[in-house]
Amino acid sequence: MNLAFLAQASVDSATVWERVSEFSTSATTRIAIASILLGLALYLMLPGGTPSRKKWLGVGSGIIGVCLVWSLVPMATSLTFQSAFWLMASVAVVASTATVTSRSPVYSAIWFAVSLLGIAGLFLLQGAQFLGIATVAVYAGAIVVTFLFVLMLAQPEGHSFYDRITWGTAPRVLAPFLAAALMAILANAVTHADSERITLRQIAVDHIHSLDNSADSHVNHVSVQKFEDGIAEIHVAVSAEPAQIEAIKSTLDPLKRKIAESLPTLADSVIRIEQTDSLQHSQHVAHLGSNLFGRYLIVIQLVGGLLLVALVGAVAIASHGSEPPKSAAVGTGG
Amino acid sequence: MNEIAILQNYLLVGAILFTLGLTGFLIRRNLIIMFLCAEMMLQGISLSMIAWGRYHNDWGGQMLVIFIIAVAACEAGIALSLILMLCRKSGSLDIINWQNCREEGTMPYTDREVPEESFDEDLWPSLTPAGVEPDTDPEKQMHRSNV
Numbered sequence: 001m002n003l004a005f006l007a008q009a010s011v012d013s014a015t016v017w018e019r020v021s022e023f024s025t026s027a028t029t030r031i032a033i034a035s036i037l038l039g040l041a042l043y044l045m046l047p048g049g050t051p052s053r054k055k056w057l058g059v060g061s062g063i064i065g066v067c068l069v070w071s072l073v074p075m076a077t078s079l080t081f082q083s084a085f086w087l088m089a090s091v092a093v094v095a096s097t098a099t100v101t102s103r104s105p106v107y108s109a110i111w112f113a114v115s116l117l118g119i120a121g122l123f124l125l126q127g128a129q130f131l132g133i134a135t136v137a138v139y140a141g142a143i144v145v146t147f148l149f150v151l152m153l154a155q156p157e158g159h160s161f162y163d164r165i166t167w168g169t170a171p172r173v174l175a176p177f178l179a180a181a182l183m184a185i186l187a188n189a190v191t192h193a194d195s196e197r198i199t200l201r202q203i204a205v206d207h208i209h210s211l212d213n214s215a216d217s218h219v220n221h222v223s224v225q226k227f228e229d230g231i232a233e234i235h236v237a238v239s240a241e242p243a244q245i246e247a248i249k250s251t252l253d254p255l256k257r258k259i260a261e262s263l264p265t266l267a268d269s270v271i272r273i274e275q276t277d278s279l280q281h282s283q284h285v286a287h288l289g290s291n292l293f294g295r296y297l298i299v300i301q302l303v304g305g306l307l308l309v310a311l312v313g314a315v316a317i318a319s320h321g322s323e324p325p326k327s328a329a330v331g332t333g334g
Numbered sequence: 335m336n337e338i339a340i341l342q343n344y345l346l347v348g349a350i351l352f353t354l355g356l357t358g359f360l361i362r363r364n365l366i367i368m369f370l371c372a373e374m375m376l377q378g379i380s381l382s383m384i385a386w387g388r389y390h391n392d393w394g395g396q397m398l399v400i401f402i403i404a405v406a407a408c409e410a411g412i413a414l415s416l417i418l419m420l421c422r423k424s425g426s427l428d429i430i431n432w433q434n435c436r437e438e439g440t441m442p443y444t445d446r447e448v449p450e451e452s453f454d455e456d457l458w459p460s461l462t463p464a465g466v467e468p469d470t471d472p473e474k475q476m477h478r479s480n481v
Contacts (some may be wrong), residue, residue, distance in 0.1 A: 037352055066350070073342045074342070076336055076340050076343070078340045081340075085340075092351065093351070093354075096350075096374055097354060099354075099371070099374065100357060100362070105366050105367055105427070112373070115351075115374070118378075122344070123368075124341075126386050128396055128399070131384065131396055138406075138407060142410045145410075146366060146370070148392055153366075153417075153427060158393050160364075162363045163364055166361045166362070166363065167361070167363070168443070175357050183349055186349035186353075190342050191425055198338060210340070216347060223390060227424075291393045291397065292400065299401060303401055303405070306408055307407065307408055310407075310408030310409075314412050317416055329369055330348075
């Protein structure tokens with residue numbers, strides 16, 4: 001009887017263990033645990049009276065939380081890309097955490113510049129060459145100016161007390177955990193992708209890769225849309241002459257049959273061929289410029305106007321602030 | 335699968351940067367750090383824009399980021415002149431000096447206790463002395479050829 005009881009208990013514990021492991025490996029649970037860890041990390045690292053030993057606890061839990069979030073995302077097929085991404089992303093994330101948490105604004109400004117370098121690297125990794133350089137150029141200038149401001153204005157006599165405190169206990173506890181909850185919602189949305197659309201797209205991409213080189217090399221991009229009535233639309237973006245497009249069209253005909261075979265729930269599928277530029281074009285900046293001063297011409301004029309208005313506003317604010325208060329009171333009576 | 339993996343990785347980094355900037359903006363009291371946190375939120379959004387643009391093979395993402403950079407430059411100009419003015423008037427970068435702008439009927443916030451400055455925060459960046467100490471003999475300095 002004793003033995004039977006033990007066996008029963010072991011079976012129970014096995015099912016419990018199964019359930020626990022199932023629960024702990026599900027995506028939602030992992031995101032929830034990660035968000036709690038990230039909130040704790042931010043809470044421990046933000047200024048406001050925690051001794052520095054606890055800060056290292058915060059760093060540790062932050063690293064675990066970030067790793068937990070990243071365990072949900074698939075890796076890119078190219079290992080070089082993925083490791084470069086991890087390098088840049090960790091530079092960006094670590095430096096921005098340090099920006100938010102360092103006590104001295106001098107260090108904050110330096111860390112922000114470092115995080116911009118990481119972000120510019122991420123831009124370059126996506127093929128946005130112009131933006132990577134522009135970020136470094138524009139922001140490096142802006143950050144140097146900010147840095148000079150910090151040196152000029154802040155605390156010539158030492159650390160100021162308001163860098164060591166926040167808005168009292170309740171906001172200090174609430175804000176990191178609410179931010180972590182927001183992060184969890186975003187991560188949840190990011191990691192739950194529509195699986196049928198992904199398979200559909202994968203079939204189309206595989207088909208195009210199986211074609212002979214001439215057709216494959218013209219295709220820039222494949223995107224899939226699925227409508228509620230069960231019709232899927234597959235957009236194939238190509239950069240080719242009109243004559244070549246006809247040839248590509250004929251090679252894509254078997255794709256419809258393939259899709260109907262592998263996804264019988266779909267009512268119908270439509271294949272559309274569009275002629276577009278590739279973002280990965282060798283003359284990237286030239287194409288960016290022709291887009292910027294072609295399709296987005298009105299917006300760029302508006303932005304130019306906005307810059308002018310901001311310049312006038314900044315000068316007005318700065319010069320008005322530098323007037324001694326007496327003369328303003330005497331001059332206009334107001 | 336590859337492209338969606340890249341997109342998800344980028345969106346996660348963007349989300350982390352945005353939430354970090356948001357927390358910093360709400361929690362920190364130094365005007366300059368608040369400004370940096372606002373810029374950080376913009377950077378998070380830019381990363382997501384670039385990733386979506388690459389995923390859809392559309393120039394719109396990169397165009398929006400160019401406009402974000404332009405708007406951020408405007409914001410930086412105005413924010414820095416505002417900080418300069420506010421700092422001149424109140425004498426410090428603490429935003430609590432401007433809580434007179436709060437809603438009518440709200441209690442003013444006062445600091446109950448300020449934590450002590452710990453030793454490791456007391457360290458400031460300093461330059462190591464280099465070179466040779468100049469000759470400072472007063473008689474030589476007063477010599478006719480040097481005056």
